[in-house]
Amino acid sequence: MSTATRSLPRAIGAHAILLTYTAIALFPVVLVVMNSFKSRAGIFGAPLTPPTPKTFDLIGYTTVFGQxxxxxxxxxxxxxxxxxxxxxxxxxxxxxxxxxxxxxxxxxxxxxxxxxxxxxxxxxxxxxxxxxxxxxxxxxxxxxxxxxxxxxxxxxxxxxxxxxxxxxxxxxxxxxxxxxxxxxxxxxxxxxxxxxxxxxxxxxxxxxxxxxxxxxxxxxxxxxxxxxxxxxxxxxxxxFVTNWNAILAALSLAILPVLILYVIFSRQLIRGITSGAVK
Amino acid sequence: MATELMAAETRPKRAIRWHVGVFLAPAVLVYTAFMILPLFGTLQLSLFRNIEQSQVFVGLGNFRTLFGDPNWSVNFWNALRNNVWFFIIHMLVQNPIGVLLAALLSSPRLRFTAFYRTAIFVPTILSFVIVGFAWKLILSPIWGVAPHLMDFVGLKSFFTPWLGKEQYALTALSLVSVWQFVGIPMMLIYAALLSIPDEVIEAAECDGVTGMAQFWKIKLPLILPSIGIISILTFVGNFNAFDLIYTAQGALAGPNYSTDILGTFLYRAFFGFQLQVGDPNMGATIATIMFLIILAGVCVYLFLVQTRLRRYQF
Structure with missing residues (x-):
């Protein structure tokens, strides 16, 4: 390895940019999944907070599975x-x-x-x-x-x-x-x-x-x-354009299987991309 | 090659090696039947027109209609213009961000890179349906998430329902698509950066080339081939795009066709929508134009940008 002089500010800067982008990448996913577990009032009243016992509601999921x-x-x-x-x-x-x-x-x-x-x-x-x-x-x-x-x-x-x-x-x-x-x-x-x-x-x-x-x-x-x-x-x-509970629940149901598979296989996928076979 | 010598020795002069055919046949058959023949079939259909229930050869008549008849040409040029803008946004936003993230990820001894890599790639694996709808909800003025977030940085007054305004909708959707696919340039550039030999970097450091100068003068020229590949992948992907626009704005690519691209235009022409009746021949004509555009892009890439690709040909 090279013995580059590593400056602390630069590492902090790199982490700051990467963290910001990670937040941008994950935010919509987190937002959708989080809100799918809330009541209608919770979704519109406080979209950015995780479900609390007061706003927790599975109505969206029951609609999806019912319809x-x-x-x-x-x-x-x-x-x-x-x-x-x-x-x-x-x-x-x-x-x-x-x-x-x-x-x-x-x-x-x-x-x-x-x-x-x-x-x-x-x-x-x-x-x-x-x-x-x-x-x-x-x-x-x-x-x-x-x-x-x-x-x-x-x-x-x-x-x-x-x-x-x-x-x-x-x-x-x-x-x-x-x-x-x-x-x-x-x-x-x-x-x-x-x-x-x-x-x-x-x-x-x-x-x-x-x-x-x-x-x-x-x-x-x-x-x-x-x-x-x-x-x-x-x-x-x-x-169901107007039924936000159902929409968010359906989106979450569509996201989760893919996300789980991805977490299991991500090592494989990333190794595949970086192995040079598909450069 | 040792392999060939051995093969020649063990099987002297046996004329037909059936197993080669057996190994190749299934792939070649499926690929030919469902990819190559339909592609040529579509190109052929673009030269015909359905007149009184029978296919009549009309030469380039359909293309003349597409370019000249106002019923078609207005929509066609609009879709093509939008598609070019869609591509420009990707090139200007997606690829630089991808390069920046890859450069940061590859900096020596940075921690948590595996986590960043995995997280930033998440949107790429999601389907357009999820991405399109999730962003539609986020940007919706009804839910108010976007204005709420912009309030944090004092930009609330800049919020408008972007997806609903003709002048912004296409750019907004292009940026959503950028958000989704930034993982691909990031990964490919990252792989290219990792494959730069340490000696090159060390030599640069001995000569006092470090930091930003090192990136611009040493690394960037070395990853140019990967940037070429990303550009052509982006080009092909963009001129073939459909799903995101369809999911977010419907087949009419509203508001007022402002987000219409060639993919949605093809879909409407082929299947018809609302009052318009579907016309397979015009669909084939549009598909042919898309084929020619993509082919032109690939040829430019192969002949001008990337002679290095020779290594990857069989």
Whole structure:
């Protein structure tokens, strides 16, 4: 490490700026969650104070659970996210392995072709995607969302995973080949376990945009049966514009699962970003 | 490469390696079927028009309508202008703040950096629905949180319902979006700063270059490639944005279309809204324009800004 002369004022200044920004980043979240536990009078009377026994009220949550079918939306989101994630990771890892392990004609072209989708958003093809889904009868089905999200997640997953797979020792794979393992066994038994940490990184990157997406659920699967929690919350919020308790409770319910997952996986996510794979 | 030699030795002259195809097939099929083909399908649809229940080829007719017909062009240029402003705000506010935070986070032996990093990234993981609505509530004059807070610093008289005023709404929403995404430039720049070798910094210190001068003269040139990447990510993200505006202001992007951007304009054209009937061909035309804008941005980035990217190509 360098032996820079560290001046106390500068450290204090840095902390002051970072703390201020942290407050700005967290304030809206804290405000919403805090007020969701208050009565209407509490919300408007003293929005900036935490709930006291006098203002504590769960009326918002009872309204949300009474009105919206949130458990069902939540299930839909979970099915879509988990299934898309599974396919992105499996197909992405397989393709990344093929690209990084074998030299074949068109390897570079294939890599570039698959990387196109990192920069060009899938959203621009929406008009034709909807036609395709109508033609195949997949409109208003979770399958439609899963297929689209799998296609959306693949480019970045392949890009990141092949960087990592290049680092897997070729001696190990060749030892496997000498022992007579098939290429499939080498991939599933030797390589996959070794890249598991980078798979976790890719999983987090893939998961967040899928869970939060509003565009495709709105266009491909807006029916009551297939609503995801993001779309459900959007419509619910639109309906209850004047019921502040319900709105704040619904927002909190939408924030909390993501926040909990984030706190669990944040180390993974931040390591993924700072590891240099996605610079 | 040792790998190739070994592979060649163990499998001499076996012509077709089926497993390569098997590994590639699922990804390539799904990606092609649901991403590439629809993209080209959309580009193609922009050249057709639905006349009496059948698709008729009209060449660039739809584009002429979009640019020339006042029913479309007024909204289109408005959306494009707004989108450019949306992007400018991001470049001027989000990225400098991101660089500043990253520079502070990477200062040697600063404590609690993990906490700051985690906390500042929180908004980025939230969905637009949450962000849009939460800020709508905060800025709402009914709740009064914003004027209340501004009172603390004596600025209460400056408060107006920003989201409801034509001249402020777009800027206010751009800043909300900046608030949400500042974590991304921060993280990427932070990673770039951490990867600067210690020797470089030490050499700078030996030459007496420290503090701010060190940042401007040594570190900033070294993180320029990352700043390039952030700029293109911001560009693509902004010209493809939809959710935040839709959540906060609805599909009509009020007040009076003042927050309309290409994403919301595409949505209205495609699906129709209120009295307007949806038109897939015009939707495809707008999507094509967005595609061309994004493609142009990516090309400028690849060819002019960043020759270094070669390393990342397969």
């Amino acid at each position: 919206g079918d949130f458990i069902h939306y939540f299930q839909n989101s979970l099915v879509v996210t988990v299934a898309s994630l599974f396919f992105v990771l499996l197909f992405g890892a397989m393709a990344a392995f093929a690209l990084s392990e074998y030299r074949f004609r068109g390897n570079t072209m294939m890599g570039l072709y698959l990387a196109l989708g990192i920069m060009i958003p899938i959203r621009l093809g929406t008009v034709a995607i909807l036609q395709l889904m109508v033609a195949t009868g997949l409109v208003n089905s979770l399958t439609a969302l899963i297929l689209v999200y799998t296609a959306q997640g693949l480019p970045l997953a392949i890009f990141i995973l092949s960087e990592f797979m290049k680092q897997v020792s070729s001696d190990l794979k060749n030892a496997g080949r000498i022992d007579g393992l098939s290429e499939y066994t080498i991939f599933f038994r030797l390589v996959l376990p070794l890249v598991r940490p980078s798979m976790a990184t890719v999983a987090v990157f893939t998961m967040i945009p899928i869970w939060n997406d509003l565009w495709f659920p709105l266009i491909l699967a807006p029916s009551e049966e297939t609503k995801t929690v993001t779309l459900g919350a959007q419509l619910f919020l639109g309906q």
